[in-house]
Structure formats: C-alpha cells, structure tokens
Amino acid sequence: MILIVFFSVKMKIVIMAVDGGHRDGGCDWDGRWNHVKKFLERPGPFTHPDFEPSTESLQFLLETCKILVIGAGGLGCELLKNLALSGFRLIHVVDMDTIDVSNLNRQFLFRPKDVGRPKADVAADFINSRIPGCKVVPHFKKIQDFDDSFYRQFHIIVCGLDSIIARRWMNGMLISLLSYEDGVLDPSSIIPLIDGGTEGFKGNARVILPGMTACIDCTLELYPPQINFPMCTIASMPRLPEHCIEYARILQWPKEKPFGGKLKYIFFYFNLITLCNLLPVHLYNKETSLDGDNPEHIQWVFERSQERAAEFSITGVTYRLTQGVVKRIIPAVASTNAVIAAACATEVFKIATSAYIPLNNYLVFNDVDGLYTYTFEAERKENCSACSQVPQDLQFPPSAKLQEVLEYLTENASLQMKSPAITTTLEGKNKTLYLQSVKSIEERTRPNLCKTLKELGLSDGQELAVADVTTPQTVLFKLNFTA
Numbered sequence: 221m222i223l224i225v226f227f228s229v230k231m232k233i234v235i236m237a238v239d240g241g242h243r244d245g246g247c248d249w250d251g252r253w254n255h256v257k258k259f260l261e262r263p264g265p266f267t268h269p270d271f272e273p274s275t276e277s278l279q280f281l282l283e284t285c286k287i288l289v290i291g292a293g294g295l296g297c298e299l300l301k302n303l304a305l306s307g308f309r310l311i312h313v314v315d316m317d318t319i320d321v322s323n324l325n326r327q328f329l330f331r332p333k334d335v336g337r338p339k340a341d342v343a344a345d346f347i348n349s350r351i352p353g354c355k356v357v358p359h360f361k362k363i364q365d366f367d368d369s370f371y372r373q374f375h376i377i378v379c380g381l382d383s384i385i386a387r388r389w390m391n392g393m394l395i396s397l398l399s400y401e402d403g404v405l406d407p408s409s410i411i412p413l414i415d416g417g418t419e420g421f422k423g424n425a426r427v428i429l430p431g432m433t434a435c436i437d438c439t440l441e442l443y444p445p446q447i448n449f450p451m452c453t454i455a456s457m458p459r460l461p462e463h464c465i466e467y468a469r470i471l472q473w474p475k476e477k478p479f480g481g482k483l484k485y486i487f488f489y490f491n492l493i494t495l496c497n498l499l500p501v502h503l504y505n506k507e508t509s510l511d512g513d514n515p516e517h518i519q520w521v522f523e524r525s526q527e528r529a530a531e532f533s534i535t536g537v538t539y540r541l542t543q544g545v546v547k548r549i550i551p552a553v554a555s556t557n558a559v560i561a562a563a564c565a566t567e568v569f570k571i572a573t574s575a576y577i578p579l580n581n582y583l584v585f586n587d588v589d590g591l592y593t594y595t596f597e598a599e600r601k602e603n604c605s606a607c608s609q610v611p612q613d614l615q616f617p618p619s620a621k622l623q624e625v626l627e628y629l630t631e632n633a634s635l636q637m638k639s640p641a642i643t644t645t646l647e648g649k650n651k652t653l654y655l656q657s658v659k660s661i662e663e664r665t666r667p668n669l670c671k672t673l674k675e676l677g678l679s680d681g682q683e684l685a686v687a688d689v690t691t692p693q694t695v696l697f698k699l700n701f702t703a
C-alpha cells in the first residue's frame with residue numbers, strides 16, 4: 221500500500237511534467253464532463269490522502285494523457301469506450317486481428333459490414349466518430365512490430381489480450397524501459413501496465429508498476445500448466461457432463477476407431493487468457509483422427525457421452541457442450557468483459573489523475589456460481605527472470621545434455637518459454653547452441669541437443685543467452701555445474 225501511495229504521488233509529478241498537449245476547442249459543450257468533474261473537482265471519503273481537487277486533472281486527461289490500449293477485441297472495445305467516455309482523448313490501439321462474424325455479439329464497435337476489416341481501424345473509426353474530440357489512433361500490427369521508442373511515448377498501457385505470450389512480451393518491454401541509477405529505480409521511467417483478462421465467467425484485473433510491484437512473470441508459477449480433468453475421474457468416477465465427454469473422446473474414440481484412421485497424440489499449447497495460463501491440451505491429430513469441425517465425429521462422441529452420462533445419472537450432455545469440450549472452446553462472455561474492462565479503465569483513471577488509491581494489485585472476478593470478487597497483493601518474485609535483475613542460475617551436471625536444458629527452460633513453471641534459442645560465447649566467439657525458429661539453423665544445431673554440456677565445451681559459470689517469444693530481451697543464465 222505504501223508503495224502505491226508513494227508511486228502515485230510521484231507519478232503525478234512525472235505525468236504533469238510531460239506535455240504533448242493539444243487544444244481541441246468547440247466540442248466540450250457545457251456540462252459535458254460533469255460526471256468526471258464529480259470525481260476530480262471535489263473531495264470525497266475515498267479520495268487519495270494527498271489529493272487536492274482542481275480543474276487541472278480533467279485538463280490533463282483531455283489534453284495530455286496518452287494511453288495505449290493493446291487489443292481491440294472483447295476487452296478492447298469495452299476499454300476504448302470506457303476510456304473515451306471518461307475523458308481520455310489521446311488513445312492508441314494496437315491489434316493484429318481482423319473482424320470475424322463470431323465477434324459481433326460482444327465486440328460492439330463492429331457491424332456486419334466490417335467483417336474482414338482490421339479491428340483496430342474499425343474500433344478507432346467508431347469511437348472517433350461517436351465521441352467528439354476523441355482521437356484514437358489505430359495500429360493494425362503486432363505488438364512486436366514496435367520498438368521501445370513507440371512504447372515510451374505513453375503514460376499508461378492497458379492490455380486486453382487473449383494471449384499469455386503477448387502479455388509476457390509487453391511486460392518484458394516495459395521492464396526493458398526502466399532505468400536504474402546506482403541500482404535505484406528512476407520512477408519517471410515506469411510506465412504502469414493495467415492488465416485485464418477474461419475466460420468465460422472468470423476474469424482478472426491487475427495493476428503492475430514495472431520494477432516496483434509483481435510483474436506478469438513474477439506470478440507465472442501460480443498458474444502451472446494444468447491438465448484438464450484427472451484421468452481417474454474420467455475413467456471411474458465421472459460427476460460432470462464434461463467427464464463423460466472426455467471419456468468418449470479420450471478412451472472410447474481411440475479404442476473403437478469409429479471412422480478408422482490412425483491415432484496420433486500431440487500436445488497443443490492453448491493460450492488461455494487468465495488464471496490458468498497455458499493448458500497443454502491433448503488433442504487428436506485432425507487428419508488421422510477426431511476432428512472437432514466434423515459434425516459426424518462430434519455426433520459420435522455426443523452419443524457415446526450420453527450413454528456414459530445415463531449410466532452415472534449425469535445430466536447436461538448436449539451436442540453443443542460436446543463440441544465445446546472437444547474443440548476446447550471457452551465461450552467469451554460479454555458481461556465478464558464489461559466487468560473487467562470497467563475495473564481496468566477505473567484503474568487507468570485513478571493512476572492518471574492520482575485522485576484515488578490504485579488497486580493493490582490483483583483482482584479476481586468470478587460469476588460462474590453467484591458472484592465473487594477478491595483482491596490480493598501479488599508479491600514480487602525475488603529472482604523473477606523478467607523483472608528482478610538477478611542473474612538466473614541453471615544447475616546442471618556437466619554430463620547433462622543440452623536437450624535437458626531446453627526442457628527445463630520450457631517446462632519450468634516460472635519460465636515456461638516456448639521456443640528458446642540458446643547462444644553463448646566460446647573462445648571469444650558467439651556460438652548458437654540451439655535455435656528452433658529458423659529451419660536451416662535448427663537443422664544445423666539439432667545435433668547439439670544430444671551432446672553433453674561438457675562435450676559442447678561449456679564450463680562452470682558459463683553465461684548462456686536465451687531468446688524467446690515471451691520476452692523482447694534475451695535472458696541471461698549462468699551455468700552452475702553440479703556434481
């Protein structure tokens with residue numbers, strides 16, 4: 221709490237010092253911002269202890285404060301609308317997607333005529349034409365297409381993403397912008413990150429002050445890759461309709477091979493949005509086996525699931541649910557997006573104005589059964605690979621193979637890298653030990669995976685630089701040989 225109070229006061233100074241202001245006369249009719257003025261121009265029981273009501277804060281929102289919204293989907297549409305109606309006018313939005321017809325039920329800035337167009341462009345056009353004076357600048361791009369100079373221009377960044385990799389990358393980018401003097405963090409280099417995520421009826425909102433409070437990677441291991449339902453439940457004690465569907469899918473399908481074909485078992489990383497970040501999901505290869513898009517396949521699984529459900533007096537197995545379980549569809553729920561985006565936009569408002577104490581720092585929301593919210597302070601991880609500035613240790617015996625190091629980097633709960641590229645310096649030369657993303661280099665370096673660290677010429681204390689899609693910066697590891 222003390223940290224946050226301290227920061228928001230500092231922040232005010234920092235923000236006020238930045239002036240990229242522009243004037244937009246004419247569109248602010250009498251009473252237009254009364255709803256915002258109520259928060260900023262009078263004291264109240266919940267205001268920040270250091271808050272002094274004034275007209276300056278509103279002017280700051282309207283003319284100076286620059287916000288970046290990442291994602292123009294379910295959360296992004298809500299965020300843009302909320303921010304624009306709260307007085308923020310200088311907003312940029314980044315989204316690499318185009319509009320699909322299935323988005324239209326909740327991504328309310330889009331219309332049927334917009335299908336196929338970039339989400340960022342359409343969302344920006346809609347807001348700009350509907351809310352006078354608002355200047356949303358769209359970027360139909362990936363976040364990775366921009367460098368630090370782009371991100372540095374914003375006062376606050378809000379994420380409404382459905383990908384943990386993108387979220388971690390953004391987190392890493394903001395950490396890379398921090399500057400330290402004699403080991404002391406310069407608060408003016410901090411860009412607050414407000415992160416929202418939803419998954420069905422669950423969601424979370426969090427406030428991250430990079431370098432000061434827990435970052436995305438600090439909390440990564442709270443949510444280890446989670447396998448869906450325990451096999452014993454599916455096989456012997458089903459309680460839910462989903463258990464019956466999983467029984468038909470995992471056990472009956474490969475055994476009975478209703479449509480012929482060979483079974484292939486693959487791991488599939490499924491980007492979930494919020495609490496359980498990466499679920500390795502067992503799927504069956506489409507060409508040879510169960511195809512979630514094939515109605516006959518789904519019908520078969522549906523019928524078997526019904527039989528199984530009847531046996532255990534379980535109700536609720538439907539065709540739609542069967543398809544959802546087989547295809548791992550987590551329905552997007554408009555009301556969850558609305559709640560989480562509202563919480564995020566409120567935090568942006570609180571930090572930009574310093575009028576209220578920001579969320580400290582992690583809010584979970586759940587309305588699967590009744591309504592539940594809970595806020596807790598996620599703690600920084602001392603040796604977080606993203607934000608701690610502490611060298612990362614790798615403990616391996618010299619006889620360990622490079623493959624084991626690779627597996628550690630991808631499977632360790634607090635690292636969860638995707639396709640790490642490992643380089644080092646040997647005899648003064650840069651050497652790529654393994655790199656997956658470029659085919660020719662992968663082929664050339666693949667034999668290294670079977671070699672031991674000793675055979676590769678690595679020594680105790682050797683530094684390994686690891687690059688990965690989860691971070692814009694390479695992570696340095698120090699190899700510690702164990703006996």
Ligand SMILES: [Zn+2]
Pocket residue numbers: 434435436437438439600601604605606607608
């Ligand atoms: Zn961290």
